[in-house]
Amino acid sequence: MVTIPSAVVVISGKRKTGKDYVANLLQQRFSTELCAVLRLSGPLKSQYAKENGLDIAKLLDSSQYKETYRKDMIQWGEEKRNENPEYFCKLATSGAESERDIWIISDSRRTTDIEYFLKYYPKKTLTLRIEASQDVREERGFVFEPGVDDAESECGLDSYTDWDYMIINNESSDKLGQELQPLIQDVDKLLQLSKN
Numbered sequence: 690m691v692t693i694p695s696a697v698v699v700i701s702g703k704r705k706t707g708k709d710y711v712a713n714l715l716q717q718r719f720s721t722e723l724c725a726v727l728r729l730s731g732p733l734k735s736q737y738a739k740e741n742g743l744d745i746a747k748l749l750d751s752s753q754y755k756e757t758y759r760k761d762m763i764q765w766g767e768e769k770r771n772e773n774p775e776y777f778c779k780l781a782t783s784g785a786e787s788e789r790d791i792w793i794i795s796d797s798r799r800t801t802d803i804e805y806f807l808k809y810y811p812k813k814t815l816t817l818r819i820e821a822s823q824d825v826r827e828e829r830g831f832v833f834e835p836g837v838d839d840a841e842s843e844c845g846l847d848s849y850t851d852w853d854y855m856i857i858n859n860e861s862s863d864k865l866g867q868e869l870q871p872l873i874q875d876v877d878k879l880l881q882l883s884k885n
């Protein structure tokens with residue numbers, strides 16, 4: 690199904706900077722009726738299961754089944770992305786939730802993710818980078834994992850500088866609400882424009 694949203698907010702940030710927290714805050718502000726939180730990593734498991742004839746329920750729980758397929762699934766994901774960098778962006782935005790007017794993409798990790806939304810939704814895409822200090826991220830449960838936190842999937846956007854908004858999420862929700870105001874106002878403007 691092809692649907693055209695009025696606004697797309699693409700969020701990036703390192704692990705435990707608060708991407709999901711901010712995505713949920715924005716969704717509450719705009720209402721779940723109007724606004725969907727879409728995860729690029731979400732459809733990977735279900736598509737992998739579908740294409741390989743596997744049991745998706747078993748793949749999602751913490752069983753041995755999942756461990757057996759983990760490596761192969763990661764490799765499959767990389768191959769798919771190399772064949773077609775748009776693959777997971779398209780998949781994540783083609784479900785029932787993408788019929789909503791505002792999309793929050795809560796886990797962009799690579800420049801190709803950002804490029805995808807800028808290419809297909811050029812006047813509607815707003816990019817947000819979230820930063821938080823190492824101490825705060827650790828308080829939230831971050832533990833450095835070699836092979837994960839130094840991989841392209843975590844560092845691919847570290848040198849990207851064209852963010853529409855950058856916020857520091859070390860503080861309370863009050864401060865965060867203020868920091869998000871410019872973004873919220875711009876989404877409101879895009880909603881208004883799409884009605885005219």
Ligand SMILES: Nc1ncnc2c1ncn2[C@@H]1O[C@H](COP(=O)(O)OP(=O)(O)OP(=O)(O)O)[C@@H](O)[C@H]1O
Nearest residue numbers: 703704705706707708709710711829860861862865
């Ligand atoms: N401003 C905040 N105030 C209070 N708690 C927060 C705030 N920001 C984040 N948290 C908490 O910190 C934890 C990590 O946040 P979150 O899951 O949103 O990070 P993330 O960037 O999505 O992490 P990951 O990349 O691992 O998925 C969560 O428990 C969340 O509730």
